[in-house]
Amino acid sequence: MNTQATTSPLPSVAVAPDLPDLLPGFERPTGLLGVLRRHPMLALGGALLVLMVLIAVLAPYLATVDPTALAPARRTRAPSVEHWFGTDMLGRDIYSRVVYGARVSLTVGFSVAILASGVGLAVGLFSGFVRWADAIIMRVMDGLMAIPPILLAVALMALTRGSVGNVVVAITIAEIPRVSRLVRGVVLTLRDQTYVDAAVAAGTRAPMIIVRHILPNTLAPMTVQATYICASAMIVEAILSFIGAGTPPTIPSWGNIMAEGRSLWQVKPFIVFFPAAFLSVTVLAVNLLGDGLRDALDPRMAREF
Amino acid sequence: MFGYMVRRVVATIPVMAVVALFVFSLLYIAPGDPAAVIAGDQASPADVERIRQSLGLDQPFAVRFGQWVWLILHGDLGTSIFTNLPVTTMIAQRLEPTVSLMIITLCFAVSVGVPIGVLAAWKAGTWIDRVVMAFAVFGFSVPVFVVAYLLAFVFALELEWLPVQGYTPLAQGVWPWLANLILPAIALGCVYIALIARITRAAMLEVLQQDYIRTARAKGIGPRGILFLHALKNASVPIVTVVGIGIALLIGGAVVTESVFAIPGLGRLTVDAILRRDYPVIQGVVLLFSCVYVLVNLVIDLLYTVLDPRIRY
Numbered sequence: 001m002n003t004q005a006t007t008s009p010l011p012s013v014a015v016a017p018d019l020p021d022l023l024p025g026f027e028r029p030t031g032l033l034g035v036l037r038r039h040p041m042l043a044l045g046g047a048l049l050v051l052m053v054l055i056a057v058l059a060p061y062l063a064t065v066d067p068t069a070l071a072p073a074r075r076t077r078a079p080s081v082e083h084w085f086g087t088d089m090l091g092r093d094i095y096s097r098v099v100y101g102a103r104v105s106l107t108v109g110f111s112v113a114i115l116a117s118g119v120g121l122a123v124g125l126f127s128g129f130v131r132w133a134d135a136i137i138m139r140v141m142d143g144l145m146a147i148p149p150i151l152l153a154v155a156l157m158a159l160t161r162g163s164v165g166n167v168v169v170a171i172t173i174a175e176i177p178r179v180s181r182l183v184r185g186v187v188l189t190l191r192d193q194t195y196v197d198a199a200v201a202a203g204t205r206a207p208m209i210i211v212r213h214i215l216p217n218t219l220a221p222m223t224v225q226a227t228y229i230c231a232s233a234m235i236v237e238a239i240l241s242f243i244g245a246g247t248p249p250t251i252p253s254w255g256n257i258m259a260e261g262r263s264l265w266q267v268k269p270f271i272v273f274f275p276a277a278f279l280s281v282t283v284l285a286v287n288l289l290g291d292g293l294r295d296a297l298d299p300r301m302a303r304e305f
Numbered sequence: 306m307f308g309y310m311v312r313r314v315v316a317t318i319p320v321m322a323v324v325a326l327f328v329f330s331l332l333y334i335a336p337g338d339p340a341a342v343i344a345g346d347q348a349s350p351a352d353v354e355r356i357r358q359s360l361g362l363d364q365p366f367a368v369r370f371g372q373w374v375w376l377i378l379h380g381d382l383g384t385s386i387f388t389n390l391p392v393t394t395m396i397a398q399r400l401e402p403t404v405s406l407m408i409i410t411l412c413f414a415v416s417v418g419v420p421i422g423v424l425a426a427w428k429a430g431t432w433i434d435r436v437v438m439a440f441a442v443f444g445f446s447v448p449v450f451v452v453a454y455l456l457a458f459v460f461a462l463e464l465e466w467l468p469v470q471g472y473t474p475l476a477q478g479v480w481p482w483l484a485n486l487i488l489p490a491i492a493l494g495c496v497y498i499a500l501i502a503r504i505t506r507a508a509m510l511e512v513l514q515q516d517y518i519r520t521a522r523a524k525g526i527g528p529r530g531i532l533f534l535h536a537l538k539n540a541s542v543p544i545v546t547v548v549g550i551g552i553a554l555l556i557g558g559a560v561v562t563e564s565v566f567a568i569p570g571l572g573r574l575t576v577d578a579i580l581r582r583d584y585p586v587i588q589g590v591v592l593l594f595s596c597v598y599v600l601v602n603l604v605i606d607l608l609y610t611v612l613d614p615r616i617r618y
Binding site (some may be wrong): 139140142143144146147148149150151152154155157158159231235238239242243244245258262265266269272273276277279280283284287288291 | 319320321322323324326327328331334335336442443445446447448449450451454455458462469552553554556557558560561564565575576578579580582584587590591594595598599
């Protein structure tokens with residue numbers, strides 16, 4: 001214990017005795033770097049994702065040859081100095097195809113995350129605030145959630161021609177129910193908060209209450225959910241392309257490259273291996289980012305899961 | 306209690322109605338005119354119109370939906386455009402491999418996922434916990450077909466322990482049947498294990514903080530007794546819930562796993578139907594899988610009251 005405080009003469013007031021630092025100053029690292037240091041998962045996931053985005057953006061410079069250029073004379077070559085990841089059944093350079101494939105995966109992942117979050121947020125807010133619509137909307141969402149997401153996307157893709165846009169729409173529709181439920185849940189708990197009651201009592205209009213009190217509170221869980229949707233969308237896109245119901249075969253995507261390597265995988269496993277590795281690393285990056293964000297945005301949630 | 310069960314069963318009706326409406330709309334807006342297909346190339350527009358009327362295709366949406374639901378309730382899912390076989394027959398032929406794969410995966414995933422989740426919660430904060438949680442993140446991130454190829458490459462091609470592809474019916478012996486399904490089940494089970502392990506750990510951490518766990522420990526009950534008799538039983542509700550929700554992952558994953566391992570199941574049927582645009586088959590499979598998913602979750606909801614007698618609705 002501190003001895004100085006007791007030995008100092010009591011009557012003399014004014015100046016407080018010099019207390020030794022019992023607890024050495026703990027400087028919480030601040031700023032972006034500080035956050036990254038406290039959440040290594042966030043840093044790792046973010047770094048990997050940035051790397052993948054760079055690969056996608058710089059694809060024309062990174063690719064060694066045109067990813068769609070056919071070279072029948074050099075089919076299914078094993079990885080070499082000339083063709084880093086080998087060549088496929090039509091003699092196309094797999095390295096260049098994989099680099100371009102990052103574009104499709106990331107485009108689909110980000111688009112679906114943004115679209116599903118946006119629509120889901122709107123539906124969830126509407127459902128949480130408008131009592132009469134809530135029952136109907138939630139029954140429809142329950143119904144859509146009863147169809148396994150991949151099957152739902154597959155069924156929608158069966159209706160249309162394969163294109164990246166259609167893939168995005170199909171996966172988005174499959175993801176919307178989950179976001180809506182999440183947002184609606186947040187809205188329903190917030191509605192009972194006293195500060196919302198106070199806002200209502202003060203005569204604040206509903207749109208203002210949503211913007212000022214509800215929306216900011218949905219933002220953290222929504223961001224985390226959006227990253228998980230992004231990861232899931234990239235996997236579903238690859239699965240759709242893999243079974244031939246996704247991105248058209250003319251566009252190199254990781255799922256397409258794997259689909260093309262499928263018949264040969266027992267003799268030429270490298271065709272499947274490289275796109276698979278890139279897909280896994282990218283999804284891992286986004287999932288790490290999501291876990292990191294969850295811990296960083298809501299410390300109470302950190303211990304769960 | 307009985308009232309709750311009735312209400313819960315009744316609550317599945319609107320859900321199934323939405324599913325049915327969605328699946329029917331799929332066929333309704335699907336490109337192609339069934340009447341023209343049936344009439345053939347030589348038919349005149351008048352013939353096509355007559356066939357359309359005889360099939361009831363000129364009726365309004367609501368009437369056709371009603372007729373379609375009526376047929377389904379009588380076990381008629383329509384006829385495949387491609388093979389001309391009833392969809393129910395085609396599904397029945399493909400049922401065994403998929404059901405086998407799912408049951409084995411389910412057993413495998415629960416018997417791995419729950420113990421490692423319990424272990425992670427018991428050793429929370431140690432390296433064991435970190436390894437389990439790292440595995441869970443990997444399980445979520447590595448797509449099912451990547452795991453499938455990896456396993457097939459190592460254990461079937463390189464080590465030659467198990468068959469690479471195919472399916473042997475159970476009627477031809479248990480071991481040949483099982484040997485063909487081990488690798489697909491592990492591949493399909495990875496995500497599922499990750500999901501179960503995460504929820505088990507979270508639920509167990511919650512329960513292990515309770516007073517009755519401290520009382521049990523004070524009574525001198527060993528860690529195994531506490532974990533599996535006292536804690537796991539009380540943590541079972543969220544675990545069982547996630548097992549039910551995870552069935553959706555299994556169904557989606559089965560489509561891919563069956564493609565990789567050339568298993569002639571419902572997943573293959575779905576993929577073939579999509580490539581051939583065989584809408585009645587797609588419709589039938591989606592309807593069947595959704596029905597199973599809804600029913601499984603219904604049973605689980607009803608199980609809550611058995612698992613946790615405190616739950617009263």
